[in-house]
Amino acid sequence: YSTLEALASATPVVATAVGGMAVQLDGYATLTPRRDAAAMAEAFLAIATDPERARTQARRGCDHVRRVWSRRKAFEDLATTLAAVVAARRDAEARQTT
Numbered sequence: 001y002s003t004l005e006a007l008a009s010a011t012p013v014v015a016t017a018v019g020g021m022a023v024q025l026d027g028y029a030t031l032t033p034r035r036d037a038a039a040m041a042e043a044f045l046a047i048a049t050d051p052e053r054a055r056t057q058a059r060r061g062c063d064h065v066r067r068v069w070s071r072r073k074a075f076e077d078l079a080t081t082l083a084a085v086v087a088a089r090r091d092a093e094a095r096q097t098t
């Protein structure tokens with residue numbers, strides 16, 4: 001969640017376009033290809049050379065995070081996921097004993 005926390009404070013974010021980051025940050029952060037150090041460096045240089053554009057993107061990201069994310073929601077989502085994992089494990093164990 002550190003990228004979301006950065007956006008919540010209107011800080012420009014550069015991240016690798018993989019997994020959840022690619023989904024959650026698309027349009028709100030600068031996403032670079034996996035294992036592409038040159039692209040990552042270029043993204044940081046773009047922030048340094050055009051800070052106003054970076055601030056605008058970061059403010060848009062901040063608005064997005066404040067609309068769709070909260071600590072409460074994160075913990076509720078985690079509890080739901082953990083309950084599903086426990087239920088699946090119980091089901092698997094029950095099938096093994098029958």
